[in-house]
Amino acid sequence: MHASLSQPRLKAALWDMDGTLVDTEPYWIAAERALVEAHGGQWSHEQAMQLVGQSLMHSAGILQDAGVRMEKREIVDTLSAQVIERIKREVPWRPGARELLDELHGAGVRCALVTMSEGPLAREVVASLPKPYFEFLITGDSVSQGKPHPEAYLTAVERLRDSDPELTIDHCVALEDSVPGVTAALASGVVTVGIPHQVPLPEDSRRTTWSTLTGRTVAELEQLVADRAAGTVPAALFSGGAY
Incomplete structure (x- = not known):
């Protein structure tokens, strides 16, 4: 079921890199x-x-x-x-990541990379992709406070708003694998999906957990945005330090 016209729709996917997009x-x-x-x-x-x-x-x-x-x-x-x-x-892609990225691109959903790796490494990974999937990169050397602080995600949302002032955190989904990354995404207020890899993620009703990106679709991400709008997925708004 897709979000109705009266509900916020999925406009952007914010991707972590290490452990989520690639297994570095x-x-x-x-x-x-x-x-x-x-x-x-x-x-x-x-x-x-x-x-x-x-x-x-x-x-x-x-x-x-x-x-x-x-x-x-x-x-x-x-x-x-x-x-x-x-x-x-060799770029060690995570299972299902490139397929979901390609489907998002085809559906017109904007994608940004939000990683604590620095620019040279992030650009190397992005350059190996067959299409310009990522509109921009927020890297560890471009923020003053790294994950688990929400600055990187808040910065990404502000960059997206530059060309779409109506976009809000409720239109965005973050894909993360680690505890610091999930903490940062939740603290920013975006809809958050945890895909644990190297380290287990603790139980948290504020996020959705997928065991893998294999077989996951844009429609499922759209549903998460619709569920947030309907109040079935709680928002975790940044409150100035509770992260």
């Missing part, structure tokens, strides 16, 4: 481990999971605590360069 987490974990071990330390799977979905500068601080004797900026640049090199060899 193994690339990041390998780069982290190599860096920590090069400085005489050890890097466990449990430690790596703490960084999933976090801003790169936050992650760099954790790596410093693990013994990496480098400035945060240097850590971020070193890790990003290694992941970019692997992306150039």
